[in-house]
Amino acid sequence: DADVTQTPRNRITKTGKRIMLECSQTKGHDRMYWYRQDPGLGLRLIYYSFDVKDINKGEISDGYSVSRQAQAKFSLSLESAIPNQTALYFCATSDGTGVIQPQHFGDGTRLSIL
Amino acid sequence: GQNIDQPTEMTATEGAIVQINCTYQTSGFNGLFWYQQHAGEAPTFLSYNVLDGLEEKGRFSSFLSRSKGYSYLLLKELQMKDSASYLCAAPLNTGGFKTIFGAGTRLFVKA
Numbered sequence: 001d002a003d004v005t006q007t008p009r010n011r012i013t014k015t016g017k018r019i020m021l022e023c024s025q026t027k028g029h030d031r032m033y034w035y036r037q038d039p040g041l042g043l044r045l046i047y048y049s050f051d052v053k054d055i056n057k058g059e060i061s062d063g064y065s066v067s068r069q070a071q072a073k074f075s076l077s078l079e080s081a082i083p084n085q086t087a088l089y090f091c092a093t094s095d096g097t098g099v100i101q102p103q104h105f106g107d108g109t110r111l112s113i114l
Numbered sequence: 115g116q117n118i119d120q121p122t123e124m125t126a127t128e129g130a131i132v133q134i135n136c137t138y139q140t141s142g143f144n145g146l147f148w149y150q151q152h153a154g155e156a157p158t159f160l161s162y163n164v165l166d167g168l169e170e171k172g173r174f175s176s177f178l179s180r181s182k183g184y185s186y187l188l189l190k191e192l193q194m195k196d197s198a199s200y201l202c203a204a205p206l207n208t209g210g211f212k213t214i215f216g217a218g219t220r221l222f223v224k225a
Contacts, residue, residue, distance in 0.1 A: 041217055042201070042217045042218070043201070043203075044215075094211070108155070
């Protein structure tokens with residue numbers, strides 16, 4: 001089983017709809033992240049969380065919200081989806097200990113907004 | 115500003131050696147990471163450098179020069195399965211909870 005699981009893997013929806021992307025992890029990591037990836041651009045950080053109920057904005061948080069109700073779960077919501085939010089979304093985790101910590105990514109959610 | 119630059123695409127031949135370069139500009143230095151990402155899949159961690167020099171890990175090695183803001187990933191004995199994007203990434207702070215990623219270099223390995 002994957003250590004970082006994202007659901008759904010693919011989603012097509014219409015402009016204006018509310019969408020929730022789920023992420024769960026079995027790595028026991030405290031830190032969780034949501035990124036989006038667009039062609040020709042690097043991964044861009046949307047939100048991150050250090051612990052339950054801790055929420056921090058990344059570089060592109062407008063139009064998104066998140067919830068961290070449990071250590072293992074971090075969900076991303078688009079309250080009213082718009083076409084330019086069409087992208088590949090990744091959830092990631094990292095261990096909160098140590099100075100240098102790589103991130104561990106889920107398999108991604110491909111989201112299309114029509 | 116803070117940014118990472120790497121070539122968009124490279125092509126190499128099976129069995130050969132390829133070097134993927136990365137230049138970075140960050141306000142501080144907290145290590146330099148390389149990730150591999152196959153098409154449609156998750157990025158996976160390959161290596162990191164904190165000190166100048168070469169870190170070797172099997173067929174993959176990564177080099178860092180902090181004074182030049184430069185790193186490269188060296189892939190030896192290329193295999194077809196090495197066809198993927200390679201992402202250069204720099205944590206902006208200790209602990210790496212804010213990391214900037216390059217757009218990735220797409221490597222095509224041909225027979």
